[in-house]
Amino acid sequence: MTVVKADAYGHGLRQIATLLMQSGTDIFGVANLNEARDIRAVGRGWPILMLGACLPDEIERAIKDNVMPTLSSMSEARHFSRVAKRLKRTVTAHIKVDTGMGRLGAPCSEAPQLIESISNLPNITIAGLYTHYASAESDAPLSRTQRTSFLQLLNKLKAAGRSFEYIHMNNSAGLLHERKSNHNLARPGLLVYGVMPTGPRRPPAIMKRHIRPALSWKCRVSLVKSIAKGTKLSYGQTYTSKRTMRVATLTAGYGDGYHYSAQREARVLIGGRLCPILGHITMDQMIVDVSRVKTTKTGDEVVLIGKQGKHNITANQLAKWANTIPCEILTAIAYRVPRVYRGGQAA
Numbered sequence: 001m002t003v004v005k006a007d008a009y010g011h012g013l014r015q016i017a018t019l020l021m022q023s024g025t026d027i028f029g030v031a032n033l034n035e036a037r038d039i040r041a042v043g044r045g046w047p048i049l050m051l052g053a054c055l056p057d058e059i060e061r062a063i064k065d066n067v068m069p070t071l072s073s074m075s076e077a078r079h080f081s082r083v084a085k086r087l088k089r090t091v092t093a094h095i096k097v098d099t100g101m102g103r104l105g106a107p108c109s110e111a112p113q114l115i116e117s118i119s120n121l122p123n124i125t126i127a128g129l130y131t132h133y134a135s136a137e138s139d140a141p142l143s144r145t146q147r148t149s150f151l152q153l154l155n156k157l158k159a160a161g162r163s164f165e166y167i168h169m170n171n172s173a174g175l176l177h178e179r180k181s182n183h184n185l186a187r188p189g190l191l192v193y194g195v196m197p198t199g200p201r202r203p204p205a206i207m208k209r210h211i212r213p214a215l216s217w218k219c220r221v222s223l224v225k226s227i228a229k230g231t232k233l234s235y236g237q238t239y240t241s242k243r244t245m246r247v248a249t250l251t252a253g254y255g256d257g258y259h260y261s262a263q264r265e266a267r268v269l270i271g272g273r274l275c276p277i278l279g280h281i282t283m284d285q286m287i288v289d290v291s292r293v294k295t296t297k298t299g300d301e302v303v304l305i306g307k308q309g310k311h312n313i314t315a316n317q318l319a320k321w322a323n324t325i326p327c328e329i330l331t332a333i334a335y336r337v338p339r340v341y342r343g344g345q346a347a
């Protein structure tokens with residue numbers, strides 16, 4: 001399953017969905033019904049699992065749109081069964097159990113009874129069973145506990161003669177660090193876009209070598225000027241130059257999704273060099289120090305994420321500067337930033 005929620009992690013859902021259909025993903029994972037509709041707009045008929053819960057007033061639409069729901073409770077299942085019966089349709093559902101994430105899913109202890117009861121409801125077929133890691137990138141003991149709980153449940157269900165078409169547990173971090181829970185389906189998101197989940201657990205070297213970010217993020221230089229020592233910059237005039245400097249104004253700001261909180265530490269790439277941000281980032285623009293890049297001129301390419309010359313700013317690096325995680329960096333890139341697709345040699 002490829003997880004394409006949040007506009008395919010900021011990469012553009014329709015384009016990514018098209019590519020994934022061509023490359024043969026088996027199932028799409030989405031957060032909600034609007035995302036499912038975007039996929040349907042690209043190509044009808046592809047299996048889609050909604051990873052989020054379906055609200056009562058969305059159930060009819062989920063059934064009509066043929067989106068597989070995630071069920072955590074009997075009341076959700078009853079509701080689906082009732083509406084499906086009225087619509088003369090059959091719902092294909094995945095049941096989720098909670099092994100430590102605490103978000104969706106039935107408690108493991110209640111799962112056998114729940115599955116038994118759901119399987120007796122009319123107009124519902126159970127196609128899958130799954131659970132979700134809470135911190136596979138950082139917490140080996142917790143992951144082991146989660147994995148064991150899920151495995152015990154599977155054994156119990158197997159002993160009771162129950163089987164599932166799909167059993168799944170691994171997200172990106174799970175795929176990297178918990179090979180024992182691969183079962184017959186996995187749900188990577190971040191890794192598909194070429195970004196490593198950040199955490200203290202070390203990914204296998206082969207993955208590090210072969211994973212390449214799909215996306216780079218660029219803006220341009222709009223103005224270059226020299227400023228005298230003691231010049232104050234940007235809102236609040238929080239920055240004062242300690243010497244004569246060359247500074248460049250850029251065409252991106254927090255309104256483009258560049259994290260305001262990154263300003264203290266973040267660098268951008270101009271002319272192959274890392275240039276620090278000066279003062280507050282504003283909605284549409286920011287100011288950077290280009291004293292070391294003498295050739296800087298209006299129109300120059302600025303790399304916010306990606307490679308330029310010998311340097312590479314990863315989403316993980318920008319996340320560190322902004323005190324957040326790479327997923328938030330990618331999904332925050334605003335709608336107004338044009339996505340440009342460059343085929344197999346992207347970025």
Ligand SMILES: *Cc1c(COP(=O)(O)O)cnc(C)c1O
Pocket residue numbers: 003005051132170171172173187188189190191197
């Ligand atoms: C978002 C999500 C995923 C994908 O997670 P990544 O860490 O991006 O691989 C998988 N499963 C569920 C239930 C999710 O919500």
